[in-house]
Amino acid sequence: MGGAFLAAALLARLGGRIGLPTIPLFILAGILLGPHTPGIVLLSDPHDLEMLSALGLVLLLFYLGLEFHLDDLKAGGRKMALAGGAYLLLNVGAGLGFGFALGWGTGEALVLAGVLGISSSAIVTKVLVDLGRIGNPETKPILGIIVVEDVFLALYLAALQPILSGADSLSAAVMDGGKAFGFLLLLALVARFGTKVIGRLINTPDDELLVISFLGAAVFMAGVSEWFGVADAIGAFMVGLMLGSTTSGDRILKLVHPLRDAFGAIFFFGFGLSIDPGDLPSVMWPVLAAVAVTLAMNVFAGLAAARIYNFGPGPAANISTTLLARGEFALILATMAAAAGLDERLSPFIAGYVLVLAVLAPMVAGRSHLLAHFLPQAKQREPVPS
Template sequence: MGGAFVAAAVLARLGGRIGLPTIPLFILAGILLGPHTPGVVLVSDPHDLEMLSALGLVLLLFYLGLEFHIDDLKAGGRNMALAGGIYLALNVGAGLGFGFALGWGVSEALVLAGVLGFSSSAIVTKILVDTSRLGNPETKPILGIIVVEDVFIALYLAALQPILSGADSLSTALVDGGKAFGFLIALALVARYGTRVVGRLINTPDDEILTISFLGAAVLMAGVSEWFGVADAIGAFMVGLMLGSTTSGKRILKLVHPLRDAFGAIFFFVFGLSINPGDLPGVVWPVLIAVALTLSMNVISGITAARIYRFGAQPAANIATTLLARGEFALILATMAAAAGLDSRLSPFIAGYVLVLAIMAPLAAGRSEWLARVLPGGKPKTTEAGEDDAGASGSSVPERTSV
């Protein structure tokens, strides 16, 4: 574990000098020092760091929940559902069509629909933090789409599991889906009406006790969420959503920051450990086609979401590039596909596709103004300081300088 931290830190320092984001560098460290690459092998079995990786994901989404207040959900519920529904329809639909076009099988096409359809909550969170955009107006629809995705993921997994396992009982799928949906409703009700009670329970002047309390709550709820068939990340997100609205919210935000950064790095490092570069050459063309398809769907989705929220070209570009990454859910589907004995080309395809987008997304998000120039209403205005106006081209939000 110490070697993983040091390797990630060294590569991040080197990359920072030439302006590269940290996410692909953490992943690269895992690839170079993992069991599939010649040379020094720090970790021979990625499962050795599995719990630390899970903790990294939990903390990333917990932090996201702290930043995304419950009032944002109440105020933008209709627009959030509309933007998220359109995003899913475009991306999941494109993934399903792509899967059938490959001709690998019906079950394989359903897996590919999920792989191409859902963004990586962890990478999206890290991009928003690294680009200092958590306060930008377009961040609300980005987080709203992530929330809608996570709700749909729970239902999608519940429906897909019996298909991959060969179960012919529709009732089993309905029961699993109902259990997951019921748990999500319960979490939403607690977040909506139980914030005051939760605040009293968590509040303490002692930073040590407060840290143990919020960390225990986030990890425990993540585990309970998994038991109900909901992604652990959404459970941690909901806990962050509740605690962020309490009187201790600002202190928790400050205390969790170093934990998020440290274990988030391990999450991406472990992701790199799972990638075998030797399997990638055989699926190069399907990967490139899928990447191009995902990029196109995200641009369309970004423009559509910006129209819904009455934003301009720059926010549309930020939405499109931030949501581009695919990650943890795709890897879950790869594991399920391998266990079900589906086409052997699925695993290397998913690894290559996720790796390319995990590298491309942070780079594209950091240079989203290039995309904004070619979108409808592009060529954003320039302030006296020479910076782009994030709300250009008819945004209804107050002017804000993009970071």
């Protein structure tokens, strides 16, 4: 653990001197000190960091929920659904088409639809924080799209599981999907009507007790969400959403900050541990083609969201580039595909694709103003009602 923290910190410090973002440097530290590269091996089994990496993801999404207030969710529900739906339609549809174009098989194409279609919530959150864009007007639709993606993700995983297992059990798939949707609905109702009660339960003047309380709530709900077939990240996000609207919200935001940064670094380091650079050359051309498709679809999705929210080219470019990264969900799909015995090229393809975008996305997001010069000016019109 000490070596992981120090290696990530050292590379990030060196990269900071030349203006590189921290995310790809944390990943690079994991690659260099993992079992797949020569030299020092801190961890021979990447699964040794699995729990701490999961905690990093939970804290990143919990922080995201704290920033995304319930009033924003209620005020922008229709716009959020339209922007998120447009993003999924473009990216998931392109991923499915790309999967069939590769000719690796139907199961593989269904997996690639999710790989190319769903953004990395962890990396998106880190990019927004690192670039100081949390307060920007376009950040609300970005976070809204992530929420829509997470809801889709729960239903997508429930539907994909029986297909990958080869089981002819439509009723089981419907039941799993219904269970996940019901749990999400319950969380939404608690967030809508139970915030005052939750606020009274968690409120305490003692910072130590407050940290233990909100950390326990976030991690516990993440575990319960996973048990119901919902991504653990969405459970942590919903807890953050609830607590951010309480009287303790501002204190929690301040107290969780160092925890988020520390364990977020371990999440990206653990991601690097799982990548074997030797597998990447065999899938280099499909990876580059997939990256090009994702870049194009994100630009179209950014323009669509900007039109819905009546934004100009600057915010449209920010939306397009911030949502570019793919990460933790793609790795989950790679694990599922390997367990299902799908094409052996799928795992190295996903690793290479995610690595390229994890490195590229923060760098591109920091230079989104260059893309804005090439985007059309939005026509001024009446805003779409929320």
